[in-house]
Amino acid sequence: ETNKETLGFQTEVKQLLHLMIHSLYSNKEIFLRELISNASDAEDKLRFAALKDDGLFEGDSELKIRLDYDKDAGTITLSDNGIGMTRDDVISNLGTIARSGTAEFLKQLSGDEKKDSKLIGQFGVGFYSAFIVADKVDVFTRRAGAPAEEGVHWESKGDGEFTIEQVNRERRGTEIVIHLKSDAQEFADGWKLRSLVKKYSDHISFPVVMKAEGEEDGQKGEYETINDATALWTLPRTEIKDEEYKEFYKHIAHDFEDPLTWSHNKVEGKLDYTSLLYLPKRAPFDMYNREAPRGLKLYVQRVFIMDDAEQFLPLYLRFTKGVIDSNDLSLNVSREILQNDSTVESIRTAVTKRVLDMMSKLAKKSPDEYQGFWDEFGTVLKEGPAEDFGNREKIAGLLRFASTHTGEATQNVSLDDYIARMKEGQSKIYYVTADNFMAAKSSPHLEVFRKKGIEVLILSDRIDEWMMGYLNEYDSKQFQDVARGDLDLGEVETEEDKKHQEEAAKEHKGLTERIQKALEDQVQEVRVTNRLTDSPACLVTGQFDMGAQMKKIMEAAGQ
Numbered sequence: 001e002t003n004k005e006t007l008g009f010q011t012e013v014k015q016l017l018h019l020m021i022h023s024l025y026s027n028k029e030i031f032l033r034e035l036i037s038n039a040s041d042a043e044d045k046l047r048f049a050a051l052k053d054d055g056l057f058e059g060d061s062e063l064k065i066r067l068d069y070d071k072d073a074g075t076i077t078l079s080d081n082g083i084g085m086t087r088d089d090v091i092s093n094l095g096t097i098a099r100s101g102t103a104e105f106l107k108q109l110s111g112d113e114k115k116d117s118k119l120i121g122q123f124g125v126g127f128y129s130a131f132i133v134a135d136k137v138d139v140f141t142r143r144a145g146a147p148a149e150e151g152v153h154w155e156s157k158g159d160g161e162f163t164i165e166q167v168n169r170e171r172r173g174t175e176i177v178i179h180l181k182s183d184a185q186e187f188a189d190g191w192k193l194r195s196l197v198k199k200y201s202d203h204i205s206f207p208v209v210m211k212a213e214g215e216e217d218g219q220k221g222e223y224e225t226i227n228d229a230t231a232l233w234t235l236p237r238t239e240i241k242d243e244e245y246k247e248f249y250k251h252i253a254h255d256f257e258d259p260l261t262w263s264h265n266k267v268e269g270k271l272d273y274t275s276l277l278y279l280p281k282r283a284p285f286d287m288y289n290r291e292a293p294r295g296l297k298l299y300v301q302r303v304f305i306m307d308d309a310e311q312f313l314p315l316y317l318r319f320t321k322g323v324i325d326s327n328d329l330s331l332n333v334s335r336e337i338l339q340n341d342s343t344v345e346s347i348r349t350a351v352t353k354r355v356l357d358m359m360s361k362l363a364k365k366s367p368d369e370y371q372g373f374w375d376e377f378g379t380v381l382k383e384g385p386a387e388d389f390g391n392r393e394k395i396a397g398l399l400r401f402a403s404t405h406t407g408e409a410t411q412n413v414s415l416d417d418y419i420a421r422m423k424e425g426q427s428k429i430y431y432v433t434a435d436n437f438m439a440a441k442s443s444p445h446l447e448v449f450r451k452k453g454i455e456v457l458i459l460s461d462r463i464d465e466w467m468m469g470y471l472n473e474y475d476s477k478q479f480q481d482v483a484r485g486d487l488d489l490g491e492v493e494t495e496e497d498k499k500h501q502e503e504a505a506k507e508h509k510g511l512t513e514r515i516q517k518a519l520e521d522q523v524q525e526v527r528v529t530n531r532l533t534d535s536p537a538c539l540v541t542g543q544f545d546m547g548a549q550m551k552k553i554m555e556a557a558g559q
């Protein structure tokens with residue numbers, strides 16, 4: 001052919017393909033879920049685009065996904081009549097990976113199948129998973145609305161390059177032909193494929209059709225729908241099995257591990273919407289990348305509108321995945337409109353509460369699972385008190401800290417745990433901050449607390465001091481930085497302690513004055529302290545001054 005071109009995959013794609021084929025060997029069958037998921041997304045996109053231009057349907061508005069196989073040829077063919085792709089779409093979608101940070105991420109992979117398969121799960125495998133079972137893949141596609149001559153044929157053996165050529169294609173949408181490897185021939189089987197569709201794709205919104213299996217040898221009948229084909233979130237909770245919730249999560253979240261938990265709610269009345277929200281088990285590799293996609297999948301009256309609708313969640317809950325299906329918003333809604341729409345605002349408030357409640361429930365019901373969640377997402381949740389004033393108390397209840405109670409770096413003490421252990425007469429929640437756990441734990445400021453047996457929370461994450469600036473109290477108990485201002489131990493301090501303190505101050509007045517003079521420019525005041533038992537001296541920050549850690553952050557930022 002004259003217009004056939006051979007192009008190389010982007011380096012990252014090559015690496016991903018190589019690693020995926022090796023680490024997902026025992027997870028082969030997920031390729032079908034990924035491809036059906038893409039087909040379903042393509043149908044969704046077409047239906048959305050056709051809201052404005054129903055010419056895109058080209059006279060065929062019955063959206064469905066067709067699955068065929070040929071045992072003798074060892075092929076599976078998946079076709080959709082969705083949005084399709086242009087030549088440029090194909091080159092960028094099936095030849096590159098657009099997410100930033102991919103190269104660094106891929107470097108972490110070790111060659112250990114078990115470990116890598118988890119990491120790749122965090123990444124999401126997508127289209128390229130076809131090469132787990134295929135030694136060759138053909139993609140035929142034409143963008144909806146484009147002329148038949150603008151069809152595209154993409155072909156690759158998954159070995160570093162692909163070819164692309166222009167072809168004639170009457171049908172819009174995408175057809176993918178998988179040429180099965182010799183050790184994956186079992187997938188060219190009607191019953192096998194049916195069971196996989198049922199297992200993985202029962203509740204996508206579109207029918208998956210296959211030819212009826214004949215009674216005898218290969219005789220096939222008419223196409224029939226083999227999945228349930230009703231969007232999962234539209235069903236009543238009582239009719240949905242856990243397995244179905246989990247599979248649906250994998251479809252929308254591009255994750256291939258199970259979710260940690262979910263919350264499914266139909267809201268009627270002033271607002272009319274359904275939400276299905278999930279907490280993932282594992283953080284995506286680009287959680288701290290500001291440009292990484294986040295948000296919920298938005299539907300209006302069951303019509304897909306957009307992915308990554310950010311407006312429905314605050315930033316500190318950006319790890320949440322899920323679907324919002326609103327009956328109040330207009331089908332014409334755009335990202336710009338979402339920015340300042342009062343309905344969206346109300347849904348966001350309610351959804352935020354739901355997510356926080358989902359976490360509280362998890363923390364109560366399965367502390368171990370919550371601990372896993374905290375280890376993955378805790379630092380993100382710590383952005384909450386600053387971002388979401390209204391929910392500060394609720395968020396604070398979800399925080400976990402290291403503490404002198406355990407003396408270990410693991411952040412597993414809740415404020416409720418702390419309060420339950422407070423000493424008779426203690427009215428404040430004490431904490432110490434430092435650059436790292438060991439420094440915080442060995443701070444001289446902790447001496448008197450050790451002596452008195454008072455627990456102190458140990459804060460050493462970068463974000464901690466900043467966060468504490470937004471938390472004044474919890475359960476009506478004030479937070480107190482042990483390195484700040486006068487140390488008030490409340491009633492834990494005995495009369496005797498206080499008397500001793502005053503006497504010592506009097507007795508050493510000469511000494512403190514002399515030190516003060518020597519350090520004139522560097523300190524505000526030198527005084528006798530009740531803080532120490534072993535160390536001779538320590539530095540204290542004024543009650544209203546910037547903390548030491550914060551100062552460092554500001555200095556680093558050039559302030």
Ligand code: ADP
Nearest residue numbers: 038039042080084085093125126127128174254
């Ligand atoms: P993801 O689905 O997470 O975006 P994939 O690797 O599964 O990643 O797919 C990459 C891209 O290729 C999709 O975002 C989409 O733009 C395009 N694509 C894949 N399959 C189809 C299809 N059947 N129809 C139209 N576009 C597709």
Ligand code: MG
Nearest residue numbers: 037038126127
């Ligand atoms: Mg996909």
